[in-house]
Amino acid sequence: MTVPSLAAQVLAGRPRAVARAISLIEDETDAGIALIRELFSHTGRAFVVGITGPPGAGKSTLVDRLAAEIRTRGQTVGIIAIDPTSPFSGGALLGDRVRMQAHANDPGVFIRSMATRGHLGGLSRATGDTVLILDAAGRDIIIIETVGVGQDEVDIVRTADISVVTLVPGTGDDVQALKAGIMEIADIFVVNKMDREGADRLVASVDTVLNLQTWGEGGWKPRILRAQATTGTGVADLLDAVMAFRAREGTGERERRRAQAEYRLRDLLMRRFLTHVERQVLASGELNELVDRIAARALDPYTAVAQVLKQTLKT
Numbered sequence: 118m119t120v121p122s123l124a125a126q127v128l129a130g131r132p133r134a135v136a137r138a139i140s141l142i143e144d145e146t147d148a149g150i151a152l153i154r155e156l157f158s159h160t161g162r163a164f165v166v167g168i169t170g171p172p173g174a175g176k177s178t179l180v181d182r183l184a185a186e187i188r189t190r191g192q193t194v195g196i197i198a199i200d201p202t203s204p205f206s207g208g209a210l211l212g213d214r215v216r217m218q219a220h221a222n223d224p225g226v227f228i229r230s231m232a233t234r235g236h237l238g239g240l241s242r243a244t245g246d247t248v249l250i251l252d253a254a255g256r257d258i259i260i261i262e263t264v265g266v267g268q269d270e271v272d273i274v275r276t277a278d279i280s281v282v283t284l285v286p287g288t289g290d291d292v293q294a295l296k297a298g299i300m301e302i303a304d305i306f307v308v309n310k311m312d313r314e315g316a317d318r319l320v321a322s323v324d325t326v327l328n329l330q331t332w333g334e335g336g337w338k339p340r341i342l343r344a345q346a347t348t349g350t351g352v353a354d355l356l357d358a359v360m361a362f363r364a365r366e367g368t369g370e371r372e373r374r375r376a377q378a379e380y381r382l383r384d385l386l387m388r389r390f391l392t393h394v395e396r397q398v399l400a401s402g403e404l405n406e407l408v409d410r411i412a413a414r415a416l417d418p419y420t421a422v423a424q425v426l427k428q429t430l431k432t
Contacts, residue, residue, distance in 0.1 A: 120148055124155035130255045132227060139229055142246040153246055156253040163195070163252040164363050167277030169263040169302070174283040175309040178346040180262050181219065184226055185349075186356050187258055193225045195251035195259040197244060200230050227251065245276055245381055274302040275380045278373070279362050281305045281355070284323070286315035300326055303339050305358050311343040311351070337362060398429050 118137075126134030141149035168176050168183075177198070184194045220226035231243060244261060251259050263273055274280050282303040306323050308316055323341050332338045340358045344351030395404060407425075410416035 120151045120155060124152055124253075127152075127156060127250060127254050128159060132224070135227060135250060135254045136229070138250045139243070139247050142250065143231065143243045145243075149246070153249060156249060160249045160252040163248070163256050163259050164359075165248055165259045165261065165277045165279075166359055167261045167263065167273035167280045168283060169273050169280065170283035171285075174285045175346045176262050176283050179283055179307065179309060179344065179352070179355075180260055182346050182349050182352040183260065183356060184220060186352050188220075188223065188225055190356070192257035193255065194227070195254070195256035196226065196228045197247055197251070197259065197261045198228065198230045199244065199262060199264045200232055227254070227256065248276065275377055278370075279304045279359055281307055281359070283307045283309050284319060285310045286313045286319045304337065304362055305355070306339055306341045307351075307355060308341065308343050309346050311345055316343065337365065394425060394429060398425065398432050 123134055123138060127138050138149070138152055141152060143149075166183075168180055170176055180196060180198070184196060187194050220228060229247065231247065248259055248261070261273060261277055280302045282299055282305070284306060286308065308319050308323075310316075320341055320343065327339060327341075342351055342355055342358060344355060346352065407416065407421045411418050411421060
């Protein structure tokens with residue numbers, strides 16, 4: 118199948134074409150890059166919701182219930198579930214075969230599990246382009262569930278339009294919630310498993326920290342919601358809050374989109390430059406030789422970089 122024909126099928130929303138397009142992106146093929154070029158002008162309509170938080174917070178169950186609530190309101194959903202990487206196959210350890218099976222026969226829900234493949238920050242390297250694919254395919258709301266490794270998962274703010282941090286009482290999250298990274302990325306806090314002891318204390322802890330910050334006139338102060346994802350309690354309130362955030366207009370949202378575009382551009386430039394250096398500038402094994410010299414303290418990394426840049430400018 119040619120790239121234009123695949124792009125046409127993605128724009129028509131055909132699930133098999135969407136799945137194939139995402140596979141091309143994950144494999145980092147030239148066809149995947151060409152596909153993004155074809156589809157990019159058709160994107161920018163979907164609203165991207167990031168769900169993050171520590172392990173055991175119930176993110177998958179919350180995403181499952183949130184998708185169901187979105188469907189009751191007549192909108193389509195794309196779900197990107199980021200999972201740990203298998204050390205043997207390089208694939209996702211927890212695939213969509215074992216999660217969110219209630220939506221398996223619903224054409225309005227598309228679920229894709231993706232492995233981090235060693236990429237830090239809680240996301241897969243292909244997440245951004247996968248969002249574009251689902252956006253082009255006409256999904257109204259795209260949900261990204263991060264891998265669940267804790268406060269390091271700040272990359273979600275560079276990809277999603279809104280970041281939802283899920284916390285659970287009784288496991289030290291009242292301390293975790295006070296960490297700067299989590300406090301800075303959250304637009305909404307969800308205290309899940311609200312029937313547990315310590316839920317009130319966790320809500321109060323987060324609220325105390327939020328009250329110490331200045332949000333400015335008309336600024337969005339992160340909401341703190343309670344939920345019981347296993348029963349669906351509080352999920353409708355969460356979606357209402359997400360839609361309220363989306364309905365806001367102002368420079369804050371435009372600045373966020375611009376910051377996302379800048380991050381994406383810089384990330385691609387860095388990756389493409391490194392690939393160019395390895396394939397076109399340095400001789401075979403020369404990069405490893407530089408690494409060995411730095412490790413042996415025979416060469417400092419700044420001098421090594423200067424040498425590589427000098428060689429690059431000559432090519």
